[in-house]
Amino acid sequence: MGLIPHSDMTLLTILHQLNGVDGLEVKKNGLWFPFNVNPDAFVVNVGDIFQIFSNGVYHSIEHKVTCNKERERITVTFNLSPNFEAEVGPSLSLINAENPPLFRRVGMEDYFKQFFTIKICGKKYLDNMRIQPSENGD
Numbered sequence: 001m002g003l004i005p006h007s008d009m010t011l012l013t014i015l016h017q018l019n020g021v022d023g024l025e026v027k028k029n030g031l032w033f034p035f036n037v038n039p040d041a042f043v044v045n046v047g048d049i050f051q052i053f054s055n056g057v058y059h060s061i062e063h064k065v066t067c068n069k070e071r072e073r074i075t076v077t078f079n080l081s082p083n084f085e086a087e088v089g090p091s092l093s094l095i096n097a098e099n100p101p102l103f104r105r106v107g108m109e110d111y112f113k114q115f116f117t118i119k120i121c122g123k124k125y126l127d128n129m130r131i132q133p134s135e136n137g138d
Contacts, residue, residue: 007060010047010079021073027062048126052103055090084109
């Protein structure tokens with residue numbers, strides 16, 4: 001089946017590839033690179049919530065999964081996210097006059113609801129969470 005290019009909406013995603021079949025690709029500087037996974041290792045993807053929480057210090061990873069026509073690819077994922085009562089937004093300790101917030105604050109439940117109302121494509125939802133200069137009074 002494969003997966004279209006996207007970034008994970010979560011805080012972190014931990015992947016474990018069970019059968020050694022490659023297919024994960026990551027985007028760097030506008031180019032796609034195959035990610036050859038060691039079957040004895042875990043892969044940790046920084047998600048959109050981590051980028052929002054760090055106010056852009058860390059960046060979520062845009063990735064996709066391609067199909068292998070000869071062998072199926074089996075991967076187990078574990079997604080870490082705040083609970084529904086939490087608020088998603090830049091850490092207040094990272095915000096000051098020289099470093100204004102780059103992303104909106106929203107309740108986790110609304111974050112999930114909004115995410116699932118848009119078509120998943122690249123970093124579209126993360127871009128939707130960005131504060132535009134006019135919103136900061138610039």
